[in-house]
Amino acid sequence: MRKIGIIGLGHVGRLLAHDLVTTDKVDQLVLIDQDDDLAVGLKADLENAQTALMTSTTITIQDYAALKNADILITAFGDSQLLKEHQMAELTRNGQAVEEIAPRVKQSGFSGIVLNISDPNEAITAYLQQQLALPPKQVVGIGTTIDTMRMRQAVAKAAQLSSQNVSGFVYGQHDGEKVFAWSTVTVNGQNLEKSINGHHLDQNKLGINADLDNWYTLNGLGYNASAVVVWTIQIISAILGSGELSVPLAIYQPQYEGYVSFPTLINRNGQGNPLLLNLYPVEEAAVKTAANAIQQQIAILQQGGEEND
Numbered sequence: 001m002r003k004i005g006i007i008g009l010g011h012v013g014r015l016l017a018h019d020l021v022t023t024d025k026v027d028q029l030v031l032i033d034q035d036d037d038l039a040v041g042l043k044a045d046l047e048n049a050q051t052a053l054m055t056s057t058t059i060t061i062q063d064y065a066a067l068k069n070a071d072i073l074i075t076a077f078g079d080s081q082l083l084k085e086h087q088m089a090e091l092t093r094n095g096q097a098v099e100e101i102a103p104r105v106k107q108s109g110f111s112g113i114v115l116n117i118s119d120p121n122e123a124i125t126a127y128l129q130q131q132l133a134l135p136p137k138q139v140v141g142i143g144t145t146i147d148t149m150r151m152r153q154a155v156a157k158a159a160q161l162s163s164q165n166v167s168g169f170v171y172g173q174h175d176g177e178k179v180f181a182w183s184t185v186t187v188n189g190q191n192l193e194k195s196i197n198g199h200h201l202d203q204n205k206l207g208i209n210a211d212l213d214n215w216y217t218l219n220g221l222g223y224n225a226s227a228v229v230v231w232t233i234q235i236i237s238a239i240l241g242s243g244e245l246s247v248p249l250a251i252y253q254p255q256y257e258g259y260v261s262f263p264t265l266i267n268r269n270g271q272g273n274p275l276l277l278n279l280y281p282v283e284e285a286a287v288k289t290a291a292n293a294i295q296q297q298i299a300i301l302q303q304g305g306e307e308n309d
């Protein structure tokens, strides 16, 4: 029995619930939002959709206790409107959401794997891990997964190839101190120093193009959801299946003494071994800068928590 909880049913949470139900990826779904009407409406809509399906998902709403035996909890709470102010505008409000949500999840007896989508991703994932008191391997964030896929796509477009030919990772901090680790990027096994498919690739331009897609999406839609939902489903499949996926998640990385986005394996036990690739010294220093920025955000959340006590 595959059981998944989703907390936060906005653009991301509701699209994820839709895709899980309509592609038969889940047997039991627990949907929770601070807005009761939204949860009731989404349940009714998804149940109506199931009339066209040969599969069936049991949907429970607004019940933290139902998370007890869930395999995976996806956290997608927040207020995407705040992103119009600045990239990290959700920090304090999502920190407060963690303080509301974590005790209720803990009380349910949930002992599965948490995949956090809420931003700022690394700091909120770390704060969730602290407040839930689950082992760090069971609390990961989507991290720089989407940034990495945008980077791969920018490389692929410049080389006029498909992005499946490109590997390599963005490290650091999603939307903040992002580190394009060009030392890890290859196209069909070849690094970017030589021309690829007859094209000389300029790393500065690639970085700008990678960010541009995010800008277009936010400018046009006011939020982004499709890419993060599709990759979340890939990660869910790795956790519920028998294989392993390598993605740059927000994980506890002892080398940086805290949470940072770093390539890692993910499997049925949660975070597996991190991929320890040889970074250029300048890249390694940039990841350290990102880890420090994340630590500063966590300190702000912890101070807020103390003030509220």
Ligand SMILES: NC(=O)c1ccc[n+]([C@@H]2O[C@H](COP(=O)([O-])OP(=O)(O)OC[C@H]3O[C@@H](n4cnc5c(N)ncnc54)[C@H](O)[C@@H]3O)[C@@H](O)[C@H]2O)c1
Pocket (backbone or CB within 6 Å): 007, 008, 009, 010, 011, 012, 013, 032, 033, 034, 035, 038, 076, 077, 078, 079, 080, 081, 083, 090, 094, 096, 097, 098, 100, 101, 117, 118, 119, 120, 121, 142, 143, 146, 174, 223, 224, 225, 228
């Ligand atoms: N890391 C990524 O790649 C990535 C991509 C897209 C969105 N995000 C982040 O994911 C989060 C969700 O994005 P969205 O576009 O769905 O936002 P949204 O504003 O559309 O929806 C957020 C939902 O969370 C709910 N919520 C807020 N606080 C809550 C609480 N305490 N308890 C229960 N529900 C609560 C709200 O009622 C709302 O329905 C945001 O933090 C956003 O920045 C991250």
